Amino acid sequence: MNFQYHGGFLVKIIGIVSEYNPFHNGHLYQVQKSIQDLNADGVVAVMSGNFVQRGFPAIFNKWIRAEMAIRGGVNLVIELPTYFATSSAEQFAKGAVELLDATGVVDHLSFGSEYDDLSTLKQIAELLVSPTEPFQEMLSSTLKLGLSFPSARAAAIHHALPELQSKLDMNQSNVILGVEYLKALLQLNSEIQPHLVKRQGNAYHDPSLNSPYVSATAIRRAYFEDAKLLSEGEWMPNAIREIMLNTTAHANRIEHFEDMILYAIRSKTTEGLSKIRDVNEGLENKILSAAIRAKDYKSLVDQIKSKRYTMTRINRILMGILLQIEDEQYAFSDHAYFRILAFDETGKRIIKKMKKSTDVPILTNINKFRNVIDSNPLLQLDIRATDIYHLTQRDKNGGLDYLKRPFDLDSFK
Amino acid sequence: MNFQYHGGFLVKIIGIVSEYNPFHNGHLYQVQKSIQDLNADGVVAVMSGNFVQRGFPAIFNKWIRAEMAIRGGVNLVIELPTYFATSSAEQFAKGAVELLDATGVVDHLSFGSEYDDLSTLKQIAELLVSPTEPFQEMLSSTLKLGLSFPSARAAAIHHALPELQSKLDMNQSNVILGVEYLKALLQLNSEIQPHLVKRQGNAYHDPSLNSPYVSATAIRRAYFEDAKLLSEGEWMPNAIREIMLNTTAHANRIEHFEDMILYAIRSKTTEGLSKIRDVNEGLENKILSAAIRAKDYKSLVDQIKSKRYTMTRINRILMGILLQIEDEQYAFSDHAYFRILAFDETGKRIIKKMKKSTDVPILTNINKFRNVIDSNPLLQLDIRATDIYHLTQRDKNGGLDYLKRPFDLDSFK
Structure with missing residues (x-):
């Protein structure tokens, strides 16, 4: 270089x-x-x-x-x-x-x-750091309708910032991450300048x-x-x-860990499971009963998956169980x-x-x-x-x- | 029948x-x-x-x-x-x-x-339930010399009951178990009659x-x-x-569980390990560092084994870890x-x-x-x-x- x-x-x-x-x-x-x-x-x-x-x-x-x-x-x-x-x-x-x-x-x-429009991403980040009333209202209404959090948030962003191009897909992982970097810079009041x-x-x-x-x-x-x-x-x-x-x-790959993950779950009580990061609201019961029926990683995730819990979120939760990441902030x-x-x-x-x-x-x-x-x-x-x-x-x-x-x-x- | x-x-x-x-x-x-x-x-x-x-x-x-x-x-x-x-x-x-x-x-x-001499086994059981002075003295002296507990106990039994035939090998697992059954019957004051x-x-x-x-x-x-x-x-x-x-x-066979056992140990802290039955007196550190070096069950046990901890005892302790048997009586x-x-x-x-x-x-x-x-x-x-x-x-x-x-x-x- x-x-x-x-x-x-x-x-x-x-x-x-x-x-x-x-x-x-x-x-x-x-x-x-x-x-x-x-x-x-x-x-x-x-x-x-x-x-x-x-x-x-x-x-x-x-x-x-x-x-x-x-x-x-x-x-x-x-x-x-x-x-x-x-x-x-x-x-x-x-x-x-x-x-x-x-x-x-x-x-x-x-x-x-x-x-690649940095100023638009910044606008979204600012909105999320300091949510406006239209944003919050739309977010809570769409959540009540049963939308998942990412979809509800995307809808509320487009509602609050109507000038956004409709082609901006808030579900693209790199768009989400970009906005999150910008949010973090704002919240930290960091002197680091974003570059896209x-x-x-x-x-x-x-x-x-x-x-x-x-x-x-x-x-x-x-x-x-x-x-x-x-x-x-x-x-x-x-x-x-x-x-x-x-x-x-x-x-x-994750399949190499499937026995360890099944073991980690089966060896725990629901109480033990609920000590893991993001395992709450009864998810511990669902995970435990899925692990008893599942014979591999895929069937485990399939049995836990729901409208509320996306696959990626479940993957991360199972990773928390594998690595014993406790529910601490x-x-x-x-x-x-x-x-x-x-x-x-x-x-x-x-x-x-x-x-x-x-x-x-x-x-x-x-x-x-x-x-x-x-x-x-x-x-x-x-x-x-x-x-x-x-x-x-x-x-x-x-x-x-x-x-x-x-x-x-x-x-x- | x-x-x-x-x-x-x-x-x-x-x-x-x-x-x-x-x-x-x-x-x-x-x-x-x-x-x-x-x-x-x-x-x-x-x-x-x-x-x-x-x-x-x-x-x-x-x-x-x-x-x-x-x-x-x-x-x-x-x-x-x-x-x-x-x-x-x-x-x-x-x-x-x-x-x-x-x-x-x-x-x-x-x-x-x-x-097959039931009355002798009963005598031993009674001695262990109500230890005599010669027995206790010999037990503590031989332990001080560094004998393992089973060997020290066997020596003390022969010392306290000199009429025992020397051919009675207190290290035979069925002899040990027989004496333990008789002890348990005595301690329970049970009406069940032993039969050999x-x-x-x-x-x-x-x-x-x-x-x-x-x-x-x-x-x-x-x-x-x-x-x-x-x-x-x-x-x-x-x-x-x-x-x-x-x-x-x-x-x-135990080898089928070796990855789960290694995982169970590696995923725990020493504090977590010390909550398992019979894991104490620093054994948790030894187990954890052995599990990090070991690549299979045999090498794991070999690295934990010592004069103090017999192989069977280690096997049982590792089983306690696999099954999450907590240190409760x-x-x-x-x-x-x-x-x-x-x-x-x-x-x-x-x-x-x-x-x-x-x-x-x-x-x-x-x-x-x-x-x-x-x-x-x-x-x-x-x-x-x-x-x-x-x-x-x-x-x-x-x-x-x-x-x-x-x-x-x-x-x-």
Whole structure:
């Protein structure tokens, strides 16, 4: 990457919130376009760890995916704590933005969206932060009619902002996330400036493989079907494709955890289940009786699903059960830490700059921070998540958070 | 079986404590010899449910094994609650004897032992219930020297009762259990009379297959190696062998649960682990760090094992983790119920007699006893244990405790 060093100083740093599951050309485009648009000196990615926001395991663990990001032009990868990474879009965005803000070095938050009118997204974010009367009335009326919360909210937004183009689909996950980033920036009163990069090529869930911009979903599907398909498509930079083709890691998917999830539910009482995040209002009974009838993950979700609980929400709730995420409200600011997963030379300089601008512990080797671990439920959850994630791997190796050092691109030069 | 009906009444009923894992010729001999010795009218077996005292799953579920028992001449099979079935020998025996006593219809407790001098075993039981000074001094001195509790106790017994034959090996599991039954009878001040049947043929763990009395351990091993070996040996009555050869059930072993056990540990904090039965004195830390390094059940146990914690004790503790058995002391009398698993015509008459002699609920269909389930942690544990046990089966069918009715031999005539 040819950064402009502004006389040796890191003047402009971009933050990106990501999952890189896996890193592909769309991600590469976003990194390069953001740098170009903003004339930036460095890119920090906050990335989900071993489990992602859809309530599923990532295809590869956080270290492998962080290396991909560095090889794709990101300079520093910091883990988004599992607690936020597996949360609703609102909590996910809030945790990630708070983390970027707390670094004290990020100037711009760049995000991708199918809808590229930033001022409209800002208007929506402002509406949601300070709801108007027409919005609130329409929201409560449509909820009463039985609409799901996302649909009711979308209807209320269009009602309150009639000038919105009807083509703005509030159900698109990247639109929702974009609005949530903007909301979080507003609520934090952050100095970070949002920057929008129009998403290239195929939409999030588009299964098509005939494009330089194939979605992560389609890439994962192709890879599970036949890893060799990767060699045929030009879906990601070569160095990243090589990682995927040569890794000894066993690509992960939710089905590998179905026995553990069924076990986790069957071994609990309804009282125990109701201690898990977002399990309430009798959902514990429904989950328990579904787990007794279900023989796999799919039939489990099918039996819990209802108008009220969307599939993604159920996936996230089941992930909460798998990872034992208790029903506590955590804010990043109360339990802040930067878990460094990977960096290059510029990334190292960003870390140095962070050390001057923040008191939050920067963890490159968690063994040196036993006191932080002991008192930090979010970091404990990250460690637990890694140990559970690797139960599906050949050696079932646990404790990797204590053993792995961040990926350092220089050590490979 | 040609019982003597004493003019139509069930005058003499024998109780047996069992696991029948699986039922074999040694068990058949014990049933027939007890009936003959005591001129009895019926046999009630209290049998472990889906998990047995060594801390392992039974090879087949409780309904299949209960049917075997009926086909082997037992008249009524009642489940020993999982809480006791997976306990130390002392708690196992105490729970089982209290259950038999509470039926109000059992006159004799018959048990098998390699050592057939009942009066000596009684002497030992009395010593353990009311320890003498020489016994206590030797026990505490040998414990101080670092002997394990079972060895120290054996040494102290021989010291306090010098007339004991040196050939009495207090480490033999059937000797230990026999003494524990006698202790429990004494402590209960029960009217049930103990009856000892000398064990035939091979010892408990003897792997030999060349005998009409092959041990259950050897039968399981042979069956796992090649189910056809069963057809070649005459190890059990034909009808029972047919059950084993024709069942669609997937024979269970602890290795089938190793991922669930590793998951159960890795998903817990040390605080959560220390809430499990018998996990204390820092064992929680040892278990957690072993589970992070271990990749299978064997390596898990190997890493926890120590002079202080024997392998069987660790197996039982890990079973407590798998089944979420919390560290609470329960007595059968406080949560009593008779869970009926199987019966024949005589068994039905025994149940009728029990109804006149006990207020304890007799459960043949637990759906009719929702109030008992809701208030009874032991019954809840049995149901949970069944749901977890069947996760290794093809359909992973849960809720069988609500669906299965007791095996009734008459319905097959």
